[in-house]
Amino acid sequence: MDTISLKKKLSTYQSDKGYLKNVSDELHYEVLVAWENWTGPAQDFYKSLGFSYKQMAGLIGRAKKMKREGYFGSSEFKQIHVETIETNGSEAKPCQGIEIVWSDGKLIRFQDVDRLVEFLKKVA
Incomplete structure (x- = not known):
């Protein structure tokens, strides 16, 4: 604030x-x-x-x-759990990949973190 x-x-x-x-x-x-x-x-x-x-x-x-004394509640870290969704007998994850909006408005998608890190190393 x-x-x-x-x-x-x-x-x-x-x-x-x-x-x-x-x-x-x-x-x-x-x-x-x-x-x-x-x-x-x-x-x-x-x-x-x-x-x-x-x-x-x-x-x-x-x-x-x-x-x-606990008047303000807990500002501690609270873990959340992401559940998988089953569709037509196969498991689908709610989040599939990573999306980055590049500076000129282009959307870049990565399937996993390793590819994102590799891309960032090449760009830097």
Whole structure:
């Protein structure tokens, strides 16, 4: 999420004296995700949101606690299983090959990964 929209959302919870009050759980989560994905200095993150580090430290700390306690659900990797489809007595896989749309709009199909890798090596 970009910091501009996050700043606007946070400003709705700002009191007349500049305190952040009654921030929703969803917004706590959004701030935490933005904080975890921020690559620059922490001070720049606070400035981009328009709040001091003291204001944001309380908010981020509360969000971390909520995450540890399971308020936000699991953002862990979830494995999915692809089932095969039977048609006329033979097994057909739902995905057959790899498709790449090339820069000039051409569609290139590969039957397996080895051929795709070989093609990419020749093109590079």
